Amino acid sequence: xxxxxxxxxxxxxxxxxxxxxxxxxxxxxxxxxxxxxxxxxxxxxxxxxxxxxxxxxxxxxxxxxxxxxxxxxxxxxxxxxxxxxxxxxxxxxxxxxxxxxxxxxxxxxxxxxxxxxxxxxxxxxxxxxxxxxxxxxxxxxxxxxxxxxxxxxxxxxxxxxxxxxxxxxxxxxxxxxxxxxxxxxxxxxxxxxxxxxxxxxxxxxxxxxxxxxxxxxxxxxxxxxxxxxxxxxxxxxxxxxxxxxxxxxxxxxxxxxxxxxxxxxxxxxxxxxxxxxxxxxxxxxxxxxxxxxxxxxxxxxxxxxxxxxxxxxxxxxxxxxxxxxxxxxxxxxxxxxxxxxxxxxxxxxxxxxxxxxxxxxxxxxxxxxxxxxxxxxxxxxxxxxxxxxxxxxxxxxxxxxxxxxxxxxxx
Numbered sequence: 001x002x003x004x005x006x007x008x009x010x011x012x013x014x015x016x017x018x019x020x021x022x023x024x025x026x027x028x029x030x031x032x033x034x035x036x037x038x039x040x041x042x043x044x045x046x047x048x049x050x051x052x053x054x055x056x057x058x059x060x061x062x063x064x065x066x067x068x069x070x071x072x073x074x075x076x077x078x079x080x081x082x083x084x085x086x087x088x089x090x091x092x093x094x095x096x097x098x099x100x101x102x103x104x105x106x107x108x109x110x111x112x113x114x115x116x117x118x119x120x121x122x123x124x125x126x127x128x129x130x131x132x133x134x135x136x137x138x139x140x141x142x143x144x145x146x147x148x149x150x151x152x153x154x155x156x157x158x159x160x161x162x163x164x165x166x167x168x169x170x171x172x173x174x175x176x177x178x179x180x181x182x183x184x185x186x187x188x189x190x191x192x193x194x195x196x197x198x199x200x201x202x203x204x205x206x207x208x209x210x211x212x213x214x215x216x217x218x219x220x221x222x223x224x225x226x227x228x229x230x231x232x233x234x235x236x237x238x239x240x241x242x243x244x245x246x247x248x249x250x251x252x253x254x255x256x257x258x259x260x261x262x263x264x265x266x267x268x269x270x271x272x273x274x275x276x277x278x279x280x281x282x283x284x285x286x287x288x289x290x291x292x293x294x295x296x297x298x299x300x301x302x303x304x305x306x307x308x309x310x311x312x313x314x315x316x317x318x319x320x321x322x323x324x325x326x327x328x329x330x331x332x333x334x335x336x337x338x339x340x341x342x343x344x345x346x347x348x349x350x351x352x353x354x355x356x357x358x359x360x361x362x363x364x365x366x367x368x369x370x371x372x373x374x375x376x377x378x379x380x381x382x383x384x385x386x387x388x389x390x391x392x393x394x395x396x397x398x399x400x401x402x403x404x405x406x407x408x409x410x411x
Contacts, residue, residue, distance in 0.1 A: 022172040033163070039137075040138070045336040047067045204242050230246065230374050249272050250369060266362070269401070279371070282375065297389040310365065328366065330343035
């Protein structure tokens, strides 16, 4: 991480104008590559990628906020519930390209208010004005009544998500820097939770400590904190409970921090007390699988090379790869938690995907302890570089971090 969290006039730092220009340029490039006359986006991460704007998480599932990018038009159109505010605070988009957004709010507004018809008519108006009404309109997320209304207006609606995931797959230097800032916050949160983990602490208590620290350091949101202890780790329950942690148990965390839009997905495993031989064995296996696969990450190699380093699901006691899908796994990360590439033994060995410089993804492994005291779960975030990859998650992972009792690393 080369820069501080705040911009300064005396060092090169994250250049947000450059960031916005890069992202908008990529969206335009891939809109053309997929033969689209326009892109209509309701996915918040795609809206942010195209427009450089944000409104918080409260509106994410309302299906009203959207943007329209038309081939040949320099700036996107932003339809936003806070349009008057955006016109004052978003100088990189012309005020006449920032409009209010109401929609049907996923059917919450009664049908006879005709908000779906109004929304579709507004979209069609801009498509016609710029000569895109007879071309393909790509959409990422679809509200069925709106889709039907657009089709009734003569618009050919096709999949636009494919263009956006391909646009977002290669990150700019500024995006990578923001991902490193987000990861650095989680590095520090793990130190604080290691000091707090002890017999008698609760999963939800530890999750609260992490969330509090991240918000204190400038998190935009904390999408999730999963704290999984003891027997809840096998099989992985994927959610925090109010369970009390006891001596001798393994505890693992997954933290989804968001800093300036950019996410983390970042597991670490701790022990309450000194780890047992069975716990160490499980951890060593998970660590080996993880770093054997990381060793395969370089331009020109494929997702198959990565997936082959992992054990088959049946070796872990599962019926098939679908059941173990999220356990030996990798996924792109950026403005979205899960982006391209996604890597799994379920499909990657038979259908390999080439790795390219500038991709950023999280890669994770899991192994149960044979003594029934929990499981080991480790995850690193990596940037594909010119000659290999760089791990940007820095909290130590070479061994289990022991906590909470005499003789441990943290007491």
